[in-house]
Amino acid sequence: MKFEHVVCPLCGCLCDDLELIVERNEVISTKNACALSRSMFLNLNADLAKPLIEGKETGIEACVDKAIGIISKADYPLVYGLASTESNAQRKAVELAELLGGAIDSTSSICHGPTVLGVQMMGEVTCTLGTIMNQADLVVFWGSNPVDAHPRHLTRYSLTPRGLFTPRGRKGRRMIVVDVRETKSSKLADRFIQLKPGTDFEALSSLRALIKGEKIDIDPELKELAEEMKSCEFGALLFGQGLTMSNGKNMNVNAALALVRDLNQHTKFAILPMRGHYNVTGADMVFTWQTGYPFAIDFSLGYPRYGPGEFSVVDLLSRKEVDVALIIASDPVSSLPAQASSYLSEIDTIVIDPNRSMTSEIARVVIPTARAGISAEGTAYRMDGVPIRLKKVLKSPYPSDYEVLCKIVNGVIDGRSKDS
Amino acid sequence: MEDLKIVNGIVYDPLNGIDGERLDIHVSGGKIAERAKAQRVIDVKGMVVMPGGVDIHSHIAGPKINMGRRLRPENHRTAPVPKTDVTRAGVGGGLSSTFVTGYRYAAMGYTTVMEPAVPPLMARHAHEELNDIPMVDKGCYVLMGNNEYIISHIHELNKVENYVKWLLNAAKGYAIKAVNPCGSDNWKWGENVHGLGEKGVKFDATPKEMITTLSEVNKRLKLPHPLHLHTIDLGVPGNYETTLETLEMLKGKRAHLTHLQFNCYGGSSWKDLSSEAGGIAEKVNDSKITVDSGQVIFGDVTTMTADAPWQYRLYRLSGNKWVNNDVEVECGGGIVPYRYRKKNSVNATQWAIGLELLLMIEDPWRVYLSTDNPNGGSFTSYPYIIKLLMDKKFRKEELSTLHQNASSTSLPDIDREYTLGEIATITRGATAKSLGLKNKGHLGVGADADIAIYPLKEDIAKMFSKASYVIKDGDLVVGKGKIISEKYGKTFMLDFKEKVEPDPDVREFFKYYTVDIENYPVEMAYLPRYEAIKCG
């Protein structure tokens, strides 16, 4: 069976033009998919999670009941993950955290959390990816390597496509890469500026000063870059974790946001974060409309409080402040610093995930689910905030993340009404 | 859902010509009924009974308000809203979270709210948020005034008509919205338009052509609500001339000019900005146009509009943080926090203009209450505005605390005081009528049983800020200003009768989008509770 216009639930590009051939509930070929995406679609059945309690396989109902039992008794539970699921599951997760008086955080806090902090400080002059396609004659990739991390970004959105006002495609666009090392992307660039590691902030600040017309003693390449940025017709700065997770973090983002904002006194310029997980943006969105805050939220007082560095996953775990962790569609053991992730094996950790992961290995309860975007529908938000509906192409024996979370929420409520 | 009988109330139902009569209201099956087998009788002796409020223009859902929420944790921090046994937690500052938005509207007796500016590409997001707003029915208007397909087909009315129809259906929108037509598109190149006749930077289309085209299409499609227009030159000193020209251009046509306060400025700079509300009101009196006021409220607000060049200007003026988002081929938008100050001459004049419009436009069926939430202030300020309208003395007292420039408007000389019937008109009857929502804004038999019951209080602001009872679709949801039961309303969309297919041109145009045309239309999954209003 052939599925067209399929949305790829892998990276923040959320390409929606894939074609899949499905036979016997397996994807047997893909069209338009990048290498990462193809590999994902063709290996969907590898490493599937099984319902486990204390490492022993059991029924999914038993797992859900066990999870309800654990989480209902928690003094301060953490709900975490949610970057690789759809928005209904995210909504339900917020409801659960609120109900429990716990904390909720998404993987934003370990990738583009600094971006959010930057935006809250400086504002953000941005656009959708199609605006870049249609208008940009200059694209600057800063601390991001789209060729490896977002393989179709350059061809679908930012470099080669011919848009409404960019009929010459690649020929009409300058590509600049600023990074601390050569990458596959920098090799494609018209100009590559290699920074000393940990000096992004200085470089961005210097560019701002140059754009204001200040004279400073700086690398001539940066001076040329400043001129290029000022004189383009429509520029875009696309930044990744090379900026957000290097020395300076949110301050680097502040400087980048300010640079782009200031450039708008001279030309049109926009800035976009190159977000990794396909729906990490959605987690920000859902959390924000339900609570006012995009990540690192605490409900222990009955209302939402915002605390990056306080209620964010790394901080809560490394300070050992939570007593139960519910991990949804994420693998913190593989992605968090050891000091934080090791605590997950000390407490009651529950994992809701379609696949086995390092976290499910250490979890007390594992609840397998139907994978969003493959076996469950729902909304995902592209890295630029464009919402796209994920498709269901395969059947799964398991309920979706959303369905499992609904059961847990209802279970907690039922448990309470029995108690009282 | 039990049947109800609401007895002994003093009823204001302007659409049915009822102005303060003591009447009993019967509710059955979620509708107003001739006679209900009332199992439950609510005695509202001495209270005022009105149809549920209908807000025609309030930014409550979608990418823009959510970006605003994300931008302003400092605003939320001071306004936490704890969960209760029946309600969800959230934040309730000027940018309330979705749940709190619903609760706050309901507590004031509002039961229908329209989100007025949705980029079609982001409509799915708007619907997701609308679905998380409890207590009220809702709908959204679709941004079209800077749509590059329309701009580039501006002289092909049939194509535009087909496209608009398809787009409204794709976005599951309720009305056509135009914001700074052609100006926001120019902002994609850092420019704006000045005057109705100015051409775009990249396109051969003028604001005038865009407005007349959309208004004509609106008419041809027989949409229930007229073109909802945020016209050009908003916020700029001296813009009243453009506004008069716009009104002249639309004379005899149906159109709704929104938050008109921002378009009534005389003078040539911020220093000599003055009110031209009188002339504008006269022109409105002399037309078929409807308007909403866009009252400003003193204090901290977050301005947000698809008028992106205006937001850039406001950023440069205020130095506050600024968000801009250009949406491919459709529109753009901006967000800037701002503080309206009593002692600021411009802000004080803006405050006065909003009231002048409401008081000088004679026909309450054609001027509606709004703050352009959250731009001029929060919707939670409506009771305060109602008090200003109903109480001349209070108006004067407030005026005396403002910068003197507010007193050089005609406001001090206006003696008009709104009656409760007129308040009911500008907050529900007329707005429902303008929206073409035949089951809203009145208490006639067959109407949705959305009922707001207010305690008759000395202080009018207090009276309207906490309804004694609110009934939504026949269920009692608010008691003494508190939510006693959470309930989700429906979303209004349009019913075009026949299937809507895009023109081949539109398919061709989608190469300028980064989303496949097949994935573009909002699926019905996003409207779990809906009512499709027939066009025509």
Add this chain to the structure above:
Amino acid sequence: MLMGEGIKLRLQKEFNVPVDAPCIRPDLFKTLGNEKIKNLDLHVGNKVKGLKDLFEVEGEFSDEITIDGDLSNFKGIGHKMESGKITIRGTVGMHTGAEMSGGKIIIEGNASDWLGAELQGGMIRVKGNAGNLVGAGYRGSKVGMRGGMIIVEGGVGNEVGALMRRGTIAVGNAGDFTGCFATGGSILVWGDTGERTGAFMSRGTIVLYHEPKLLPTFKYGCAYNPVFLRMLLRLLSNWVDVDPQYITGNYKRYSGDITELGKGEILIWVG
């Protein structure tokens, strides 16, 4: 109320989950008898408990509070207090003294992040170290500390005095982004400072006693002995030992951050 009496809290249990304790404030305690103090609510994780469940409470009707115990996970002690004195004989958690407008907090151990955040007035003294964002503005705010004084004898983390508008902060060592986004006020760092001191500052003063690595967006002015600094140091010498040479010595003056208004200053002592 007799002088010297005061209220004593002794922590009885140790917790890992965070405890939200803004009720511990002298201007409130001064109005309460012992029983009422004992019954004040605290949030321990998602549970509400009484003060007496955690502390042994002695004394009543006093605006001097002394607390013994490891309060590392206690947040918001002295939040918004307007008067009185808290002495913490140990280490304390986040948001201590945040938004306070008067009175005094003495911390004999260490303090955590957001110490004295958005401080309006009063004084906080820490014998040990403090965390990040001391005296800073909360997320999204335009203005951080608006007055008062914070003295940390040990080191502090990053972004001390972020968004500061008025007041004085004096610390042993400081991390990165000291005084970022400042629009006024004075920050003195007796020891070492990290990188990017004064980033985005538009006004305000940062005084350093060890040669830092400055951002390229700060511009050198001259070396001189600033009279106002003599005054500030003499005032500070009421609470900390100030080397007389700091008062009489010369300072190199840098203006910045030129990416912003550029009217801030970094003064570096040259002896």
Add this chain to the structure above:
Amino acid sequence: MWINTTEIENTFAEAFVMWGARVLVTGKDEKWAEVGAEALTGFATSVIGCGCEAGIERAVKSDETPDGRPGVSCLLFARGREELGDQLVNRIGQAVMTAPTTACFDALEGDQRVPVGDKLRYFGDGFQISKRIGDKRYWRIPVMEGEFVVEDKFSIQKGVGGGNFILLSEDPDTALTAAEKAVEAIGGMKNVIMPFPGGIVRSGSKVGAKYKSLGASTNTPFCPTIKGLVKTQLPDEVNTVYELVIDGLDIESVKGAMRLGIEQASTPGIKKITSGNYGGRLGKYMIALQELFGDADG
């Protein structure tokens, strides 16, 4: 009444209300503090022609000044609040800001305050910096030498102007010596200044004049050279008269200064000490000379 061989006339000195301020000028060393203070209080003998009356109160040691440098405390008096404010702005701006190394502080505890630094700051052309240290606000104005620091507002209070006594002597040298002795003694006192040159006035004045354009003219009843032509107040043997004028922050300080001055000046050869009064028309305070000592005797 007599002190030693000097007759103290039974009359009163007529003093009036003035607004006073205490300005502390500091500098790199005593010299430059003094230079600033001298300039600040220069040409300030009489409000009649100088706008204010001012003088140095005392030297202030470095450990008592806000910036830890030597200072000089000055008192300035003017008829009204606004005049005093203007004088402070003009004088501090022209005489202290211009003087090398100086800084300028408010050294009065008063409840009313006038803007000074707050006005002078504009000289900084946008580069001035406001600093709050303790509970006071200062302005730092960039100047060619470095920075001039001046307090934002200065306290003012109601004070007393025109406390005086007049020495009548046979011999010019005796008169001057006695006057100097009085000045020296009063110089050690707080809260008062003697605004005239060396603390001594030779050209005492009376209210009114023959010429309509003048409000005051030479004190003819006390001018020895024209004794024969006017209704004189001078005995025949008197050849020289000096007046000592004292302005103070409060009446008690002025009285104390007058008492000490009269005691010190009552030396052989000083025939009589009297004082200028205008029949009660000039001022609020009438300081009876003899009562000064009545008080002292107790």
